Amino acid sequence: MPLALAAFGRRALLVTGGRSFLVSPHWQRLQQGLDRQGIEWEQLGIAGEPGPEQVDRAVARFADASIEMVVGIGGGSALDAAKAIAALLPTGRSVLDHLEGVGPQLPYEGPALPFIAVPTTAGTGSEMTRNAVLTRPGSDGFKKSFRDERLLARLALVDPQLLHSCPPRVMLGNALDALTQLLESYVATRASAFTDALAESGLRAFAAGFRADPQRPVGDYSCLAYASMLSGICLAQAGLGSVHGMASPLGAWFPIPHGLACGTLLAEATRVNVQALRERNPESPALAKYARVAGWLGDDGCSDADALVTLLSEWTGRCNLPRLASFGMVEADIERVAAASGGSSMKTNPVVLTLDEIATVLHRRL
Structure with missing residues (x-):
């Protein structure tokens, strides 16, 4: 994977799930491979289904980090969060501006950073879709999509070996x-x-x-x-x-x-x-x-x-x-x-x- 990522730049944001991948042997091997390719990285964990506030906080946190690609590693939650962050880092807008059925529903104009999808579960198919599903839980909550063709993964790395760490x-x-x-x-x-x-x-x-x-x-x-x-x-x-x-x-x-x-x-x-x-x-x-x-x-x-x-x-x-x-x-x-x-x-x-x-x-x- 690190060799494939090198084509997209030298600064990566790795958006992972809450724990399973990080305690697996794959995490250490990935870090070593990134170092060999000269890729600097930041890591963000997503525990549970991502919400719009979580995405907005990530965009603000990494706005000045010179991120060149966003790599989602995990289940649908990690991949959907990574998609949204990759789309919004260049624009700095709130994801609430673009969610279907929520807020002003402004058209997304891009550009998006390259999003690379690495699923570690087999279910959502998020590595092949153009929408990021975000959830605000509670009695007045919602589950809505941020949807645009530019949210599609530039590269999807589907490795069944990564599924073995999934509970x-x-x-x-x-x-x-x-x-x-x-x-x-x-x-x-x-x-x-x-x-x-x-x-x-x-x-x-x-x-x-x-x-x-x-x-x-x-x-x-x-x-x-x-x-x-x-x-x-x-x-x-x-x-x-x-x-x-x-x-x-x-x-x-x-x-x-x-x-x-x-x-x-x-x-x-x-x-x-x-x-x-x-x-x-x-x-x-x-x-x-x-x-x-x-x-x-x-x-x-x-x-x-x-x-x-x-x-x-x-x-x-x-x-x-x-x-x-x-x-x-x-x-x-x-x-x-x-x-x-x-x-x-x-x-x-x-x-x-x-x-x-x-x-x-x-x-x-x-």
Whole structure:
């Protein structure tokens, strides 16, 4: 990696996760490699999901540090923070100026510093997307994107060896996020032959690499790294669906990790989608796609949309995925969360869901 970074300059900001990478042997090897290449560096740790204030503080802190590149090393949180910091260091603006649905929503004019993505988990696909997701937690909080083509990574270094330091519970949540992104983009209204081919390849790789076991969720790290990378490409091109629509307010208002939010909702959201499609649009190609996914993910060769729902429900149980109530959500919150689930992800769901249908998913997982 240090040799590849040398092409971008001699002053790097390394944005890492909270701890896992820093206590792994990879961290010491990286420092030694940077020294050999004559690259000076600063390091910033991101613990938990990044917020706009955290990004703004980083921009102010390193404004005069002559940073020439920003390297994100970690999960989606570290990569998203690094993207936003790389975009704003040259301009000095607050990220709140550009967040979708927040503040003045000014157009981003750039330029951005080179952003290099080094994922150490397999789930978000952030190394392949053009948006940085930022969260302000709390009852009046939000989870919103800073989005622009110039936020794309100049270089993505996807090394399955880096995934071995990821704790099993984190790996499980990230894997379920990748699965959700692949499935939702495959059936999304903006799906194309291009994204369909990539999503199929990613879903088959996921099936080969995933174990529905919370203690050992990975059978093949290379397969999951590949599936995650493709999920990022697919979501950027085709969009997502109802699970991510609901996960946005849930992640802002309750302390639920994004991957686990996706995982715990996926089976019931798929069930409601299938039922709504059969009732209102039985000729939808999404129904045939759900059936094909069942054949790719299952080991019984059954290709049927109901079989997919059954398989996802079985995985939900075998993985001991938490219910929403375990994060403080109560019955009275359902209406508010359902009403706030109509963001950009919901717009590409294969069927327009009613508020009652969204509430049904939430209630079943409460």
